Amino acid sequence: xxxxxxxxxxxxxxxxxxxxxxxAYRKKAKELHPDRNADNPNAEAQFKExxxxxxxxxxxxxxAAYDRFGHxxxxxxxxxxxxxxxxxGFGGNADFASAFSDVFEDLFGDFVxxxxxGxxxxxxxxxxxxxxxxTLEEAYSGTRKTIRVPRLSACDACNGTGAEGGAxxxxxxxxxxxxxxxxxxxxxxxxxxxPTCGGSGQIVKNPCKACAGAxxxxxxxxxxxxxxxxxxxxxxxxxxGEGEAGLRGGPSGDLYIFVNVAxxxxxxxxxxxxxxxxxxxxxRAALGGEVEVPTIDGGRSRVKVPAGxxxxxxxxxxxxxxxxxxxxxxxxxxIELAVETPVNLTSRQKELLQEFEELSAENNPESSSFFDKVxxxxxxxxx
Numbered sequence: 001x002x003x004x005x006x007x008x009x010x011x012x013x014x015x016x017x018x019x020x021x022x023x024a025y026r027k028k029a030k031e032l033h034p035d036r037n038a039d040n041p042n043a044e045a046q047f048k049e050x051x052x053x054x055x056x057x058x059x060x061x062x063x064a065a066y067d068r069f070g071h072x073x074x075x076x077x078x079x080x081x082x083x084x085x086x087x088x089g090f091g092g093n094a095d096f097a098s099a100f101s102d103v104f105e106d107l108f109g110d111f112v113x114x115x116x117x118g119x120x121x122x123x124x125x126x127x128x129x130x131x132x133x134x135t136l137e138e139a140y141s142g143t144r145k146t147i148r149v150p151r152l153s154a155c156d157a158c159n160g161t162g163a164e165g166g167a168x169x170x171x172x173x174x175x176x177x178x179x180x181x182x183x184x185x186x187x188x189x190x191x192x193x194x195p196t197c198g199g200s201g202q203i204v205k206n207p208c209k210a211c212a213g214a215x216x217x218x219x220x221x222x223x224x225x226x227x228x229x230x231x232x233x234x235x236x237x238x239x240x241g242e243g244e245a246g247l248r249g250g251p252s253g254d255l256y257i258f259v260n261v262a263x264x265x266x267x268x269x270x271x272x273x274x275x276x277x278x279x280x281x282x283x284r285a286a287l288g289g290e291v292e293v294p295t296i297d298g299g300r301s302r303v304k305v306p307a308g309x310x311x312x313x314x315x316x317x318x319x320x321x322x323x324x325x326x327x328x329x330x331x332x333x334x335i336e337l338a339v340e341t342p343v344n345l346t347s348r349q350k351e352l353l354q355e356f357e358e359l360s361a362e363n364n365p366e367s368s369s370f371f372d373k374v375x376x377x378x379x380x381x382x383x
Contacts, residue, residue, distance in 0.1 A: 140322055171203075237257040
């Protein structure tokens with residue numbers, strides 16, 4: 001079967017430029033790629049035909065030979081032609097790999113970062129983290145804190161370009177701005193990071209003396225942070241654009257502030273609820289009365305202790321807890337009574353308590369119930 005004219009295969013005129021030939025090839029290769037034409041049994045052969053045509057016409061010397069001799073220029077009979085590969089193929093593995101890498105780049109470049117100049121884009125700066133410790137009172141009312149954060153900021157001397165006087169970096173001559181170089185290994189074309197520019201695609205000819213060409217210098221920034229009422233340990237506050245400066249004019253990263261609320265000597269917190277353990281004397285717990293308790297806002301509240309209160313009894317003060325973050329009401333405070341047993345008694349106090357013990361045997365319902373159960377347990381064990 002006679003080979004089709006290479007210009008017809010690509011759908012271009014004989015006068016087409018190199019860019020027009022390359023554009024036509026990429027279009028055809030996308031249309032005929034076997035991965036996109038699983039239901040077309042001829043797709044692979046057509047795809048190879050397109051690659052063979054492009055391999056012949058993309059090179060000016062090969063194109064000139066084809067224009068003069070046609071397919072005979074690559075049949076091995078012209079002697080010393082520009083083919084440079086084995087007869088009857090794609091012009092050598094290296095040429096085919098190079099042609100295939102062009103279409104692969106177009107098909108998948110967006111996903112693997114393979115498009116030319118893709119590495120030249122400005123790079124966003126890194127995000128930073130700052131741990132902030134505040135008191136429970138500050139978490140209750142909200143506060144404003146001034147913090148000092150060391151970070152990489154844009155160099156003022158070169159405006160972040162890295163070049164003396166603020167000159168723009170130039171395209172890397174080694175990789176032509178791609179940030180990578182290709183090396184042929186048999187059938188495959190291997191891409192590596194450009195050793196000259198380190199993958200950036202640009203170089204600085206006259207580095208800035210202030211930042212040594214980095215475009216960024218370490219500075220300590222003083223920032224004012226508004227801490228809203230209701231924050232708790234683990235709350236994260238984001239300051240947009242207050243992270244490290246970007247490279248080559250890229251946007252700055254963000255600063256994330258992680259809040260840690262310190263333990264309080266009086267109050268314990270659980271979400272918006274506060275707990276306060278209040279000791280009361282044995283006599284007051286038995287007779288009843290009032291105790292004065294503190295509140296987180298610095299105020300005082302009087303709490304009535306019912307007669308006969310036991311340790312662990314809780315009473316609720318509504319609206320005296322923590323505010324909910326970003327609105328949503330106010331929590332409560334729970335008062336937990338801790339009945340104290342007196343220590344270091346005088347002789348007179350001991351006499352009074354002994355007399356009280358003898359007179360109050362029937363006034364301790366929990367003790368009576370417990371020892372009745374114990375007596376029944378022992379009796380059961382004997383029988």
